[in-house]
Amino acid sequence: MSDRLHPVDVSFLSAETPNTPMHVGGLAILEPARSGLDVAGLRRRVEQRISLVPRFRQRVRWVLGGLTQPVWVDDSRFDLAYHVRRTGLPTPGSDEQLHALVGRLLAGSLDRSRPLWELYLVEGLRDGRVAVLTKSHPALVDGVGGVDLLHVLLDDSPATADGVTPIWRPAPEPGPAELMVDAATHLVRHPGQLVGAMKGAGRLLASARPAPASPLNAEPGKQRRFASTHTDLDRYRALRSRPNVTVNDAVLATVAGALRAWLLYRGEPVRPDSVIRALVPTSVRGGPPAAFGADVGANVATSLVDLPIGEPNPTVRLTQIAYAMRAHAEPGRRVGADALVKLSGFAPATLNAMAVRAASGLSRRLFNLVVTNAPGPQRPLFVAGARLREIYPFVPLAPGQGLAIGVTSYDGQVYYGLNADWDAMPDLDVLAGLLDESIDELTEAMV
Known part of the structure; x- marks a missing residue:
C-alpha cells in the first residue's frame, strides 16, 4: 500500500485556505562561477539529485469520503520543467524589486494535483548574482531535521562533478477499491x-x-x-x-x-x-x-x-x-x-x-x-557550482x-x-x- 500521510502533514493541508497557504520556503542568493548558472543547468542538477528525496515526485491522493488519512502516490505525469522555473528582474535588480517578486511568487497556493513544490531561478540581480526561490509544502519535509530539496542540491565544493541521472519509473497508482479497503482496515485497527x-x-x-x-x-x-x-x-x-x-x-x-x-x-x-x-x-x-x-x-x-x-x-x-x-x-x-x-x-x-x-x-x-x-552550517556551500552567499527563510x-x-x-x-x-x-x-x-x-x- 502507498505511504499514508502523517497526521501532522494532514493538519497542515487541512488548515490551508486561499488566504493562508501553508507552504514554506526560502530565498537563496547565489554568486555563479564564470560559466554562469541558467535554468537548464539548475534543472539538470535537480534531476540528478531528486531521487534522494523521492517524495518530491509524489502527489497527495485523497481517500474517497475522507475515511482516513490521504496517501502518497507517484505522479505519473511528473514534469521537471513545471516545477523548476525561470524568472527575472530588470538588470540590475534592486533588493526592493526582488522582495516584491518574492512576495508575489510565494503568495499563491501550490497545485494539489501535482507534487507540492516549486523552485524559481531569478536572474537579473546586481553584480551578476542570481537567486533561487524555493516553495514547498511542509508535508514533504519530516520535521526540523528533515531533508528538503535544497539540502540535496548543496555541495561543499564548487567543483562537484555531475552524477549519472537515475532512471525513474512511477509506481502504479492504487485504485479506488484498494484505497477504500485499506482505509477500512486502518480504522478497524484504531477503534x-x-x-x-x-x-x-x-x-x-x-x-x-x-x-x-x-x-x-x-x-x-x-x-x-x-x-x-x-x-x-x-x-x-x-x-x-x-x-x-x-x-x-x-x-x-x-x-x-x-x-x-x-x-x-x-x-x-x-x-x-x-x-x-x-x-x-x-x-x-x-x-x-x-x-x-x-x-x-x-x-x-x-x-x-x-x-x-x-x-x-x-x-x-x-x-x-x-x-x-x-x-x-x-x-x-x-x-x-x-x-x-x-x-x-x-x-x-x-x-x-x-x-x-x-x-x-x-x-x-x-x-x-x-x-x-x-x-x-558555518561554512561556504555551493549550488551547481554557484556559491551560496545569503539565505532567507519564509x-x-x-x-x-x-x-x-x-x-x-x-x-x-x-x-x-x-x-x-x-x-x-x-x-x-x-x-x-x-x-x-x-x-x-x-x-x-x-x-
Whole structure:
C-alpha cells in the first residue's frame, strides 16, 4: 500500500485556505562561477539529485469520503520543467524589486494535483548574482531535521562533478477499491483511541492563556510582502557571556526590541507591562538543521514566549527572555507537535479539517506571531557550482496572523526573512531596518 500521510502533514493541508497557504520556503542568493548558472543547468542538477528525496515526485491522493488519512502516490505525469522555473528582474535588480517578486511568487497556493513544490531561478540581480526561490509544502519535509530539496542540491565544493541521472519509473497508482479497503482496515485497527485523543486535545487548548491584543493579529488577505536583513553571527555569540543566555535568546531579544520600536514608530501604545506573544518552534532531537528553519513537524516542540516589548532596557529584555526560555526548556513545559495534533492521528480526514480549522481560529487568541530560528552550517556551500552567499527563510501566515519571522544562520551571518500580509504591514521594510538597530542597541548596551 502507498505511504499514508502523517497526521501532522494532514493538519497542515487541512488548515490551508486561499488566504493562508501553508507552504514554506526560502530565498537563496547565489554568486555563479564564470560559466554562469541558467535554468537548464539548475534543472539538470535537480534531476540528478531528486531521487534522494523521492517524495518530491509524489502527489497527495485523497481517500474517497475522507475515511482516513490521504496517501502518497507517484505522479505519473511528473514534469521537471513545471516545477523548476525561470524568472527575472530588470538588470540590475534592486533588493526592493526582488522582495516584491518574492512576495508575489510565494503568495499563491501550490497545485494539489501535482507534487507540492516549486523552485524559481531569478536572474537579473546586481553584480551578476542570481537567486533561487524555493516553495514547498511542509508535508514533504519530516520535521526540523528533515531533508528538503535544497539540502540535496548543496555541495561543499564548487567543483562537484555531475552524477549519472537515475532512471525513474512511477509506481502504479492504487485504485479506488484498494484505497477504500485499506482505509477500512486502518480504522478497524484504531477503534477506541479517538475519544481519549479528543479529550487530550481539549485540555491542551483549554490550558493556553489568551494572547494580548496586537496590530499583528490581522486576518491575512491573498497578497504578501517580503523583507529581509542579515547581521554578523559573532554579535549574537558575544551575548552568551551573560549567564544562561543562548544565541536563540539573543535573536528573540533582537526581535522584541525591533517590535517595540516598530510599535512606537506607528504611534501604538506601549505600556511598561506590554508583551507580544511569540510561538517559537524548536527542534527536540539532534540531527541536521533545516536549511530555512521554517518547517514544523513531528520532531518539534513549541513554546509560547512573551516578548517584553514594554521594557525599554535591552539588557533587561534579554535577561527576561533567557529566563522565560529556560522555563520552557524544563521537562513537561513544551509540547511536541505530535501531541498538538494527536486528535488528527485517529480522526478521519474530514474531521481533521474541522478540528484544525477550529484550532486555527483560536490562533489570534493564543499568540501574536511565529518566530522560527534554525542554525545552519558555518561554512561556504555551493549550488551547481554557484556559491551560496545569503539565505532567507519564509514562514507562512496562520489565520489571524499578519506577520511571521524566520531566522537562520549560515557562514558567519544571521539571516532574517519577514513574511507579512500586504495590507496589515505596509511598513514591513521599516521593521526589517529596526532589526538591525535592535541588535546594535543590544550589543552596545553590553559593552
